Amino acid sequence: MSGARGAWWARIPEPVLDAVVVVVAVVDVLINLDDTSGPAWAMATLACAALIVRRRFPLPVFLLTLPASLMLDIVFAPFAALFTLSERSRDRRLLVTCALLFAVASATPWPLDDLSSHERAWTLVYFFYTLATAAAPVLLGQLVQARRDLARRLVEIEEAREHERLLHSQAVLARERAQLAREMHDVVSHQVSLIAVQAGALQVAAKDPDFREGARTIRSLSVDTLDELRHMVTLLRASGGRSTELTPQPTxxxxxxxxxxxxxxxxxxxxxxxxxxxxxxxxxxxxxxxxxxxxxxxxxxxxxxxxxxxxxxxxxxxxxxxxxxxxxxxxxxxxxxxxxxxxxxxxxxxxxxxxxxxxxxxxxxxxxxxxxx
Structure with missing residues (x-):
């Protein structure tokens, strides 16, 4: 997605790009205007003006360019509308139909009159030539759409991978905490309990008051240490148990x-x-x-x-x-x-x-x- 955002055309403001498209379409119309009737002028003006809203209404705008394509030998306005429609639509049948409509409008002579067999043959040849040309904006629009979808999907995949890495690190940390809790409970707590028991026995058996007081202090400190260890083990197990690696006992x-x-x-x-x-x-x-x-x-x-x-x-x-x-x-x-x-x-x-x-x-x-x- 960073590549799509980094493209130079993606940094052009949409109003500026729309204005450029309309100007090019007007130039295309002026080049192909000779001794044109009033209806042709009106259809060409409508086709160029409609390009301003082609992003919001791609299909109606394309349909509005067809009369101008029938009356004049223009290509830019219908191509721009067809590209915008292809970029936004996922209906392949609709896109094929629109390409066929453009080819028919461009190949049909105007004004409509009886054609000789030779002219009808050239009209058929021009129809297939125009149809092949119309495939270019359709394919380009679909390519832009696929590129945009791929870029968005890559961002989602990267976010999912980051989330999985976070969960994995949390699971590893939880297992380490659970192992530490077991070690503290099985080894350290056991040893401190033995110290407390031995200190209590010395306190009872001692004859010297100072010695008895020292044994009592050792026993008291051992009991306090056991309480702290039990509290720490409880906290470690609460955050590191197997059933609480991701969410502690979800309800x-x-x-x-x-x-x-x-x-x-x-x-x-x-x-x-x-x-x-x-x-x-x-x-x-x-x-x-x-x-x-x-x-x-x-x-x-x-x-x-x-x-x-x-x-x-x-x-x-x-x-x-x-x-x-x-x-x-x-x-x-x-x-x-x-x-x-x-x-x-x-x-x-x-x-x-x-x-x-x-x-x-x-x-x-x-x-x-x-x-x-």
Whole structure:
């Protein structure tokens, strides 16, 4: 994307570029104006003026250039309109139709009259020549559109990689904290406990008051140190346990923050009963988290809805996303995330299903029976 922004033409203000396009179109019209009738003048003026709003209304502006193409031998105004339409439209059939319309308008003689067989043959030849020429703005517009989509997708991929690197560093830090907590609990705490026990025994057995006071001080300091160690171990485990590497014991209360910070246009609807078990809450949280991650990776520009539901027999969540708003790159995926969600659901005697929807989107559905909640 940096390359697209760094191109010199991308730094030209749009009003200046529009003015240049209109001026060139006017010059093209003036060059091809001889003894032209009033309607031809009017159509040429309308075609040149319409180019000012070609970015907002590309298809109507292109259609407005066709009468001028029929009456005059001009190419720049319809080409500029056709390029803008090709840059913004993803409908290939529409672009082919517009190219055919331009070729027909340019090849048809004006004023319309009876043609000899020789002139009809040359008209047909000119039609195919013009049609081949019209392919240039169409292909160039599609190339610019694909380049813009690719640049945007590369930025999204880089953001996703940065997010993954952050999560990986957090996971590594969490494992180190968990290992440190185990070492402190198994080794250091054990040794300090032995010191406290031995100091207590010396305090009881000592005859000398000074010696007894020294043993009491050692025992007191050892007990205080044990309390500090236990507090530190608790803190390390809270931030480094396996179940809390990314989000410490996520619950339904954390779903709203997960949805709003997912990086996509998503919303959370519905609610669940208040007596859902903590295990089921974590499973629902991980399901929504994995589904939103997949939307971000594989459906750029799509919107998503996470709907919490419950009935008499079961409860769960359904995450649905719309079709992608722009093409996505074919990224490799192991589908281990969906397999893990299915295994989580089976541990609760539930079911997990995922698949495409009828409108081109995707749906993930988790169902957990009430007896497991």
């Amino acid at each position: 339904l209360a954390d779903l709203h923050k997960l949805v709003t910070t997912s990086g996509i246009d998503a919303e959370l609807t519905g609610e669940l009963p208040p007596d859902v078990s903590s295990t089921a809450q974590r499973t629902i949280y991980r399901t929504v988290q994995e589904a939103l991650t997949n939307v971000r990776k594989h459906a750029p520009g799509a919107t998503a809805t996470a709907h919490l539901w419950h009935d008499g027999d079961a409860f769960g969540v359904t995450v649905t996303n719309t079709p992608p708003a722009r093409p996505s790159l074919p990224l490799p995926g192991s589908r281990q995330g969906l397999i893990g969600l299915k295994e989580r659901a089976e541990l609760l005697d539930g079911t997990f299903a995922s698949g495409p929807t009828g409108d081109g989107g995707y749906e993930v559905r988790l169902r957990i029976p009430n007896r497991a909640g």
